[in-house]
Amino acid sequence: MALRLLSASVFRPYTPVIRNSASLAAIRAYATKKYTAEHEWISVENGVGTIGITDHAQSALGDVVFVETPAVGDNVEKNDAIGAVExxxxxxxxxxxxxxxxxxxxxxxxxxxxxxxxxxxxxxxMAKIKISNPEELDTLMDATAYAAHCDAEEH
Incomplete structure (x- = not known):
């Protein structure tokens, strides 16, 4: 009984409380990682997406010897080539x-x-992009869907 009272008085005040779905949406929008079927990833934080290739892609490529990145200031459209990995x-x-x-x-x-x-x-x-159309993120896969996609490719 004493432990229950102690934990209620010590831990409960420090437990974060999320009261509504708007708060959950704000947290999800703060940092989200998504994947493409072509094995690129994007991690989004405050409207900026950090982009690279997935672990699955680098494993398939083997030892990387050269990377081409885009130029700062380039405007890109979804699915435009922004670089290359050799x-x-x-x-x-x-x-x-x-x-x-x-x-x-x-x-x-x-x-x-x-x-x-x-x-x-x-x-x-590889690059950080200030996202101009956040709705495009909705077409990408989450980690679970991407893992299933990779499994399907292997079989």
Whole structure:
């Protein structure tokens, strides 16, 4: 009984409470990761999408030896090529999952393209885009749907 009273008085005041679906929507809009069928990912935070290729894609490509990124200031449309990844096995275009303006690129990839192999969905990001049409995100897959997509491709 004493433990129950202690936990109620100590932990409950510090537990965040989300009272309505508008609050949930605000949290979801703050940071969301989506995937394309062509194995690009986009992580969205405050209207800016960070884009790269998925772990599945880098694994299929093999050792990456060169990465081409877009130029800051480029305006891109959804599905436009924004760069390329070359490996010992193949070369592949990277397409933008959304429309918008390129506001940053990962310059570290020029010096160390293997970042894509080592950390494709974190340090190996390619570009950041200020999203001009957030509704385009609705056409992309969440993590569960993307995992199912990858499984279907393998079978």
């Amino acid at each position: 490996s010992v096995k193949a070369a592949s275009d990277v397409c933008s999952p959304v429309s918008g303006e390129v506001i940053d690129v990962n310059g570290a990839l020029g010096d160390d393209p293997t970042l894509i192999n080592a950390s494709p969905e974190e340090e190996g990001w």
